[in-house]
Amino acid sequence: MAANMKLSFSSLLWLALQTASVCQAQKYAFAHVVVGNTAAHTQATWANDISLAQACGIDAFALNMGYPDSNIPTQVANAFAAAEANDGGSFKLFFAFDYLGGGEVWPATGSNSVVSYLTEYKSSTAYFNYNSLPFVSTFEGTGNIADWAPGGAIRSQGDVYFVPDWSSLGTGGIAPYLDNIQGFFNWGMWPNGASNMTDAGDVAWQQAIGTGKTYMMGVSPWFFHSASGGTDWVWRGDDLWADRWAETLVVAPEFVQIVTWNDFGEAHYIGPIYSDSEIAAGSAVYVDNMPHESWRDFIPYYIAMFKGSSFDISRDQMQYWYHPAPTAGGSTCGVVGNNADQGQTELSPDLVVEDGVFFSALLSSAAQVHVQIGTNAVTVYNGSEGINHWSQPFNGQTGVPTFSVVRDGITVNSGTGLEITSTTTLSNGCTNYNAWVGSF
Numbered sequence: 001m002a003a004n005m006k007l008s009f010s011s012l013l014w015l016a017l018q019t020a021s022v023c024q025a026q027k028y029a030f031a032h033v034v035v036g037n038t039a040a041h042t043q044a045t046w047a048n049d050i051s052l053a054q055a056c057g058i059d060a061f062a063l064n065m066g067y068p069d070s071n072i073p074t075q076v077a078n079a080f081a082a083a084e085a086n087d088g089g090s091f092k093l094f095f096a097f098d099y100l101g102g103g104e105v106w107p108a109t110g111s112n113s114v115v116s117y118l119t120e121y122k123s124s125t126a127y128f129n130y131n132s133l134p135f136v137s138t139f140e141g142t143g144n145i146a147d148w149a150p151g152g153a154i155r156s157q158g159d160v161y162f163v164p165d166w167s168s169l170g171t172g173g174i175a176p177y178l179d180n181i182q183g184f185f186n187w188g189m190w191p192n193g194a195s196n197m198t199d200a201g202d203v204a205w206q207q208a209i210g211t212g213k214t215y216m217m218g219v220s221p222w223f224f225h226s227a228s229g230g231t232d233w234v235w236r237g238d239d240l241w242a243d244r245w246a247e248t249l250v251v252a253p254e255f256v257q258i259v260t261w262n263d264f265g266e267a268h269y270i271g272p273i274y275s276d277s278e279i280a281a282g283s284a285v286y287v288d289n290m291p292h293e294s295w296r297d298f299i300p301y302y303i304a305m306f307k308g309s310s311f312d313i314s315r316d317q318m319q320y321w322y323h324p325a326p327t328a329g330g331s332t333c334g335v336v337g338n339n340a341d342q343g344q345t346e347l348s349p350d351l352v353v354e355d356g357v358f359f360s361a362l363l364s365s366a367a368q369v370h371v372q373i374g375t376n377a378v379t380v381y382n383g384s385e386g387i388n389h390w391s392q393p394f395n396g397q398t399g400v401p402t403f404s405v406v407r408d409g410i411t412v413n414s415g416t417g418l419e420i421t422s423t424t425t426l427s428n429g430c431t432n433y434n435a436w437v438g439s440f
């Protein structure tokens with residue numbers, strides 16, 4: 001009897017644990033890869049991207065694919081070959097059909113279509129499934145919503161777990177299409193005007209889609225776009241990388257999508273810069289020598305927090321970023337702050353962007369952070385265990401900045417950044433609104 005009691009108690013415990021793990025849906029973190037910017041990639045380049053992304057806890061790449069784009073078939077094949085060869089497909093890929101990027105919309109069926117890509121790749125060991133269905137997203141495509149109806153042109157060929165970005169509908173416009181989606185991806189992840197990003201847009205979209213749908217939240221560090229002969233915009237980056245990850249803890253989405261891995265022209269890349277040939281025409285001038293890879297350093301921590309996992313801060317780390325000269329030290333060269341085409345008020349880019357250094361410290365225990373620009377006075381910040389974030393205005397200071405963690409009067413670790421100059425160093429005299437990013 002006693003033995004039976006014990007057995008049934010442990011059975012109950014087992015059942016309770018199972019139920020808890022079923023109820024707590026697993027969360028996932030993705031990074032947005034613009035396949036159109038991978039023309040020089042080989043399978044080995046993809047393997048490198050995958051290993052770097054997996055090393056910082058990213059679960060999958062969202063493969064953004066414009067239409068038509070002659071690079072797509074080759075590069076999608078390279079990406080899947082690399083992912084399948086990587087540890088039995090433990091890092092995943094899924095399609096994000098871009099209905100604007102290539103200038104035309106995706107055909108639902110036929111050769112080189114949504115259905116043809118899904119048919120070819122959805123059974124891959126590396127294709128990302130959710131709720132046992134192939135996961136699919138989009139960039140826009142609001143003229144083709146009917147293609148995604150239950151039992152419609154695409155789903156009659158095999159069901160999918162569909163999480164589109166149809167942000168242009170606005171939160172008031174999604175209601176008629178809720179049967180077509182399982183979740184929603186909101187592209188709104190940069191602040192409007194000279195202000196910080198808030199989670200108001202995320203909360204509004206979560207309410208608009210209601211319970212029973214999943215939400216994919218965008219996290220991006222920066223946005224500056226300039227191209228030869230094109231329209232040029234900047235949105236406020238500044239504290240965004242730290243602020244936005246903090247907001248994931250409040251919004252608590254099922255999915256986070258980091259935007260982007262490799263959109264160099266829009267200056268929100270966090271992956272390696274391999275070749276000028278993969279950078280949009282006219283953009284290399286502000287991308288070259290401006291690495292962003294150090295933004296990845298805190299991603300393992302941020303993803304662990306987003307997923308509710310524990311994280312062992314085994315060493316003191318910092319990351320720091322800034323545009324390398326005050327905005328007044330160069331010309332705007334046609335860049336505007338924000339974009340009137342998106343219903344925003346355009347303003348001077350120099351009002352949107354703050355002149356200063358932005359820095360975060362992940363500390364194993366309380367310590368001071370010292371910041372010194374050139375040979376100017378050191379500014380001291382009191383940090384506590386865990387994540388800390390601050391900024392410091394240039395205030396006319398120039399020189400190589402030094403960032404240090406100091407504990408009990410001893411410098412534990414420190415690093416230097418790109419020299420801050422009083423005038424732009426771009427040969428065309430334009431302000432470089434892109435960020436230089438470093439870390440230790």
Ligand SMILES: *[C@@H]1O[C@H](CO)[C@@H](O)[C@H](O)[C@H]1NC(C)=O
Pocket residue numbers: 196239243391
């Ligand atoms: C913007 O965010 C930064 C970092 O979180 C904070 O220090 C600053 O006070 C904020 N600015 C405003 C106007 O709220």
Ligand SMILES: *[C@@H]1O[C@H](CO)[C@@H](O)[C@H](O)[C@H]1NC(C)=O
Pocket residue numbers: 380381382
């Ligand atoms: C940092 O802590 C020290 C010692 O507790 C204190 O004297 C100092 O005012 C603090 N600095 C700031 C900026 O809070």
